[in-house]
Amino acid sequence: MITSLLIANRGEIACRIIRTAREMGIRTIAVYSDADAQALHVRQADEAVHIGSSPTRESYLVGEKILAAAKETGAEAIHPGYGFLSENAEFAQAVIDAGIVWVGPNPGSITAMGLKDAAKTLMAAAGVPVTPGYMGAEQAPEFLGAEAAKIGYPVLIKAVAGGGGKGMRLVEAPADFADALASCKREAAASFGNDHVLIEKYIASPRHIEVQVFGDRHGNVVHLFERDCSLQRRHQKVIEEAPAPGMDAATREALCGAAVRAAKAVDYVGAGTIEFIADGSGALSADRIWFMEMNTRLQVEHPVTEAITGVDLVEWQLRVASGEPLPCAQHDLTIDGWAMEARLYAEDPAKGFLPSIGRLELLQFGEAECGRIDTGVYEGGEVSPFYDPMIAKVIAWGEDREEARTHLGEMLDDTAVWPVRTNASFLVKALQHPDFAAGNVDTGLIGRDGEALARPPVPSAESLRIAARSLVPAALAQGLRLNAAPVRSAWFLLDGEKIEIEIDAHGSDEPVPGVLVTEQGQAWLLSPWRRNGSHGAAAGSGAILAPMPGKVIAVEVTQGQAVTKGQKLLTLEAMKMEHTLTAPFDGIVAELGASAGQQVQVEALLAKIEEAAAH
Incomplete structure (x- = not known):
């Protein structure tokens, strides 16, 4: 058995691999870039090696640096995770040539499945149905x-x-x-x-169904049933589940049998996924499901397969890489219950899913009895602009599909992150969509109804009332007496919006500058409104803060200028996207701390808007 393992990856998947390796008594080595010096996977590993600056092309994508780190630390094996170098046949061969165990398929298998046209020709020859x-x-x-x-x-x-x-x-x-x-x-x-x-x-109502396969070096190949990954946004998976809704025994046998033939055709070793496209305009049937491609690595959504089979796929990877045969035969594998996984991202659906980066001052995951959180970040850590902005994979299991869907929705609803924005409420709405709830999902669902799903939720009146009670003293700073009759209403700022809240309670003697309201997977900052505009630098105060590091490419206003709510103030270029910052309410540009061409850091004060009445 392997005794030491270098993980050539970062974030959530690195942490997930470390967890299983530790349980198996394997020493783990992490690699990290400048941006990841304090990352969770670095903290969890037994040892860590710095491999370069933050851009991936200068660190995680440089095979020579990975190999040098493995040799320096005496690592017996390298696990590539997914993404980065995981499907790079040249890197896999270099690892093998260096006398290090490659925890993945043979380089030849990666090459054979690396090009879609060649792979389809190979699959057709192996008797696997391919799309016309x-x-x-x-x-x-x-x-x-x-x-x-x-x-x-x-x-x-x-x-x-x-x-x-x-x-x-x-x-x-x-x-x-x-x-x-x-x-x-x-x-x-x-x-x-x-x-x-x-x-x-082109299949008009396509469903994306994939089969988990696993092979060893002794000629054995098994499948671990199917996953449905049809809920997608712009070809990116959003929620995955196992098994697939509407899959009958005969169709499953034909589909999974084709997947095993596909794996055997390339002498596959390790964990792999055969992806199929199905015609979702009617009931699933074997004659309307076609091979699409093979992913020669562990998939992001592998936890749902683990949840319904009881198998630790990373443990299987490490055992097979060590030369052991598969731990069980096909007849030993069964489906138990249902599982769903949602990808929680640091992004703002209300702003076109723009990545939201910065410090995670609050990171609270919802819980469920049969729930699981796979994450690569921690409260107080940073979401970096250099990498995929995934915060976590949220996984729920149930006796049936409805129970799994309910549990996953509850976990997401109880998730709270601040000040980084997430897609949690978007995911909750997707789970509640009538077609998804009924299992009638094709890859176009979000494209059709995405605008409604991305619309931000509104906190309930009761949640606002509870939060506002602690802010009553600050809200009464206009000379009102706390020992007078109970206050019936007061004015507050909710993420920059001036609102009136019915309180019906005395305030405490200790004023609070602001409080977070968390509900429906969303967080809002509630702060007292003061007529003189002295709200500090809270995001809801009229302070316009940079949402991420970037370059100011346009400034549309001048200091002292009157502006109206929603008026364009400036444009920030970040992560290859333009982000327009607008006035949160009618007022005056009291401060202007940015100029065109200026590079700014996250949460830098770019401008400050004060209500016109304050002047």
Whole structure:
């Protein structure tokens, strides 16, 4: 058995691997960049090695630095997690050539499944059903257009080296094909260094169903049933579940059998996922499910499979990498109950899912009897602008689908994060969507109803009343006497919005400058409103703070200028996106601390708006 393991990754997956390795008595080594010096995975590992500056191309994507760290620490094995170098066949081979155990599939398997067109040709030869389409080498635009016409519109153009939704275009009519092809090729060349594409039939109501497979070095391959990952936003998975709704025994046997054939066709070793696309316009059936691609690594959503099978997939990975046979045979694996996983991200759905970064002053996860939280952050830590802004994976198990859905909703509803924004309320609404609740989900659900799902919730009147009671003394700073009749209402600021709250209670003698209201997976800052505008630097006070490090590219106002609520104040460029900052209420630009071209840090005071009556 492996005795020491270097995890060539960061965040949640690194922490998850460390947890199992520790239970197995394996010494763990973390690697980290400048931005991750205080990260949770660094704190949890037995040893940690610095590998470079914050950008991934200078740290986590540099295979030579990973190998040097492994040699320096005497690591017997390297686990790549997912993302970064996990599906890099050259890196896998370099690890093996260095005499270090690679906790993953053979490099040849990674290569075989790395290009979508070659993989589909291989799968078709192995008797695995593939989506109708063209996967050849000819790339002339006129030829591809003719092939699209043969397939029949609508069609999908997909980069053969693509992934994560990049290098993909839906074309609904012949007149749109040429422009879509050119756009797809440009994006593919920029993202993957390969502009070759394939054309396949577009499934109007697609469901994304995948099968977990596992192989060892003794010729054994098993499946651990299916997962449904159909709830997606812009081709990114949002909520995953296992098993798949509406999957009958016969269809499951055919689907999982095809997945095992696919794995055997490439002599697969370790954890892998065969992804299928299913026609969701009717009941699931084997003749309407087709191979899409294979992910030659552990998936983000692997915990739902673990929850319904009782298997620790990371433990299996480590045992198989050590040369052991699979711990059990296919007939030993069964489905127990239902599991769902939601990806909790540091992003603001109300602002186009703009990443929200900074210090996690409050981080509170909801709990459930059969719940699980996989996270790579901690309260007081930072959400960095350099990496994927995932806060946690929230996983719930139930005896059936409705129980799992209910438990997951409760866990998300009780989640509270501040001042970083999250998609928790968006996830709660998605779970409550009538179609999702009924199990009628296709990949277009969020595209159709996303605007309503992203609309921010409003705190209940009762929650506001409870929170406001501690703020009564500050709200009465206009000379009112606390020993007078009970106060019936007072004015407050709720994230910059001036509101009146019925209190019906005496305040305490100790004023509180602000209090957090947490509900529906959301957090709001409630602070006393004062006519003189002296609210300090709280985000709800009229202070315009930088939501993340970035560059001010435009300033639209001047100091002393009158502005109206919602008026554009300035534009910040951060994480390759433009973020417009607006006035929270009518007032005067009392302070202006930013200028065009200036680089600013998170929570830097860019401007301050005071109500006009204060002047």
